[in-house]
Amino acid sequence: MPENTRTALRRSTLLTMCASVLVAQSMVAAINLMIPQLAASALHPSPSALLWTVDAYVIVFAGLLIPAGALGDRWGRRRALLAGLALFAAGACLSAGGGTLGSVAALVAGRAVSGAGAALVMPATMAVLVHLAGPERRVQAVASWTLAVGLGGLAGNVGGGLTAQYLPWQALFWAMAPLAAVLAAAVLRTVPDLPRHATPADPVGSALLIGGTGAVLYGIIEGPSHGWWSAPVLTGFAAGAVLLALFTGHGLRARRPLVDPRVFRSRRLRAAAVGTAASFFGLFALFFVNSQFLQYAKGYSPARTGLAIVPLTVGMALVPRLAARLQDRHGVRLAAGGGLALIGGGLLGVSTAGPATPYPVYALWLLVLSAGMGLCAPGLTHTVVSELPGHQAGLGAGLNTAARELGAALGVAVVGTVLASHAGGGSPHGPAEFTAGMAAGLRVVAVPVLLAAVAVTLGLRGRPAGAGPAAVPRPVADRSAS
Known part of the structure; x- marks a missing residue:
């Protein structure tokens, strides 16, 4: 888009994008301080279930980030952001509701759904800022986005600590739904409908990247608890290496790949x-x-x-x-x-x-x-x-x-x-x-x-x-x- 037709980055838009980033990033850390409460709750989760309560969000979040970013380029950044906030809220409600009803599976599934929402939120917010800021304000906009990421981790620790001290653990998840709704309303009010781009869909490349990244992350996350030479961890690393190698080969051969590996030159x-x-x-x-x-x-x-x-x-x-x-x-x-x-x-x-x-x-x-x-x-x-x-x-x-x-x-x-x-x-x-x-x-x-x-x-x-x-x-x- 030519510079003279570019919509200016308003402070309200910047604040909305940074708030969305902060909320999505906060849920990576907040759950860690809730583990003792969860372990002592009526759910009686096994040690493995506790690990998956933490890890499901991270694995899905990180595994979907690159495909979700490309989807936002193709589908529209505002649409991707709104969809991400909706998924984030739905997952939080599923976690809280499942926990209240005594379902560990629903708690873990809700964390995974929220992770998918966060994967849409993070790249979409950055893309909105990069587009609206223009070259002259891009460094400052990116600095604000980066600050929000860092503050999200800290907000998660503070929020998780306060919840663990004074409230039932479900309160952490129930609070996310109205918060996401407020952010979605702010997105509709402050973010223009930006141009879409004909980026490649590449379902094969996306599947290989998601599977490979998820397998590697599984191995990394489970290594300390299962042992680095245990069968599940070695299987995760082996599967990840194979899938990422296939992803690289696919990217070099495909006419319109999700990511051309040559960019890493x-x-x-x-x-x-x-x-x-x-x-x-x-x-x-x-x-x-x-x-x-x-x-x-x-x-x-x-x-x-x-x-x-x-x-x-x-x-x-x-x-x-x-x-x-x-x-x-x-x-x-x-x-x-x-x-x-x-x-x-x-x-x-x-x-x-x-x-x-x-x-x-x-x-x-x-x-x-x-x-x-x-x-x-x-x-x-x-x-x-x-x-x-x-x-x-x-x-x-x-x-x-x-x-x-x-x-x-x-x-x-x-x-x-x-x-x-x-x-x-x-x-x-x-x-x-x-x-x-x-x-x-x-x-x-x-x-x-x-x-x-x-x-x-x-x-x-x-x-x-x-x-x-x-x-x-x-x-x-x-x-x-x-």
């Missing part, structure tokens, strides 16, 4: 995707042990635990403005590499904490990590999206969010495995044992984050910010449509 795209995954690898490793440390080692209540991680919001809220200025002046390398280095340093700092560590010291390390996220995330997200053609903004947003979710799942798996190894394969039996396992796990996680800082700094060398997409091979769909 772009060094900048690869670097930004790796940096995005690494940042959430570190952040969610911290999320996994943070609430346990504050409750188990420090003796905090669930509500106080949720509030104690609020310092993580400070850097994410304030630093993106600095990151945008740095990117305009010096390009994305400095902000991206420096931000990842701060995340790694923050993880090393948190690893020194123990039961006797004063909370202000602990909060300081949370601020360091938060500043790193605020510094690197906007530029990395903008780079992934800008390396694809404008009409594939939804697909680019799906790719970016899939990298986030894969990194998050890996971070939880790695730190969980190290934590379990310090307890002989079980749960730590005391605060000192837990703290030792947490310290080792966070140090293990910090190493690849710091290595990623170097790799991303090298990978993003070249064109300055605003220079436009790299000269990467155009997807087959673009060639056939021209």
